Amino acid sequence: MLVREFGFRVIAPDPPGHGRSPPLAQEAYLPSRLARVADELLDALGVSEAVSVGFSVGAEVACAFGARYSARTAALVLVDGGYSDFADLPDFDVDAGLATRVARARERASDEVYPGWDAYFDYERSAIGRWSPELEAAHRATMRERDGKVEPIITPETVGGIRHGNCVEPTVSTQAALRAARMPVLLVTPARHGRREALARAGIERFRANVPQLEVEELPTGVHDLVSYAGPDLAVRIGSWLIRRG
Numbered sequence: 001m002l003v004r005e006f007g008f009r010v011i012a013p014d015p016p017g018h019g020r021s022p023p024l025a026q027e028a029y030l031p032s033r034l035a036r037v038a039d040e041l042l043d044a045l046g047v048s049e050a051v052s053v054g055f056s057v058g059a060e061v062a063c064a065f066g067a068r069y070s071a072r073t074a075a076l077v078l079v080d081g082g083y084s085d086f087a088d089l090p091d092f093d094v095d096a097g098l099a100t101r102v103a104r105a106r107e108r109a110s111d112e113v114y115p116g117w118d119a120y121f122d123y124e125r126s127a128i129g130r131w132s133p134e135l136e137a138a139h140r141a142t143m144r145e146r147d148g149k150v151e152p153i154i155t156p157e158t159v160g161g162i163r164h165g166n167c168v169e170p171t172v173s174t175q176a177a178l179r180a181a182r183m184p185v186l187l188v189t190p191a192r193h194g195r196r197e198a199l200a201r202a203g204i205e206r207f208r209a210n211v212p213q214l215e216v217e218e219l220p221t222g223v224h225d226l227v228s229y230a231g232p233d234l235a236v237r238i239g240s241w242l243i244r245r246g
Contacts (some may be wrong), residue, residue, distance in 0.1 A: 102160030
């Protein structure tokens with residue numbers, strides 16, 4: 001929709017260790033390192049300036065990109081991410097090291113293994129509340145078959161590395177640079193955050209205080225995966241905001 005209805009060029013790479021992009025070393029998943037990957041990609045494509053759009057953990061990378069490469073960041077669009085850090089969670093051990101975070105990710109990895117594609121699609125369909133051939137293709141691209149079962153392409157090493165990277169370089173640490181750059185920032189969130197409602201609201205208000213140019217829009221849902229659940233509405237919100245910003 002952003003291409004067809006708004007006329008934008010959209011560059012949508014798989015991040016390292018996701019989809020068809022090979023992983024980095026687990027210690028390399030610092031937001032600043034991932035932002036550098038995006039910077040190198042834009043160089044390779046001959047793109048001097050872009051709007052950085054990130055969903056969930058991708059929003060952390062978008063904030064890091066905007067903070068470090070403000071000259072080539074036209075705006076930031078954050079989709080339910082970038083406003084809180086793992087350190088904000090009351091039950092998160094901020095002192096754990098990388099090896100511990102990877103080990104914990106390995107312990108939880110079996111929770112995301114399915115006996116087959118139908119079981120996986122049934123789970124995602126129920127969680128999202130809607131389904132389509134496009135959604136099936138998109139979700140299939142995040143998984144792989146191994147030993148007769150379906151599991152995420154992203155490995156525990158990458159998951160642990162991402163969580164550790166956020167603790168080493170919390171997203172809140174980018175907010176002073178985003179404020180100074182005065183770049184437009186749009187945050188789109190669900191209207192409800194479930195058991196983390198208070199935590200989410202506190203993070204959003206901290207973001208507003210630290211980055212006065214932040215604009216927040218809510219979609220009428222409690223689903224985190226706004227891309228899957230409310231893709232068309234999300235595209236209209238983003239496209240319309242970018243058009244208004246010029």
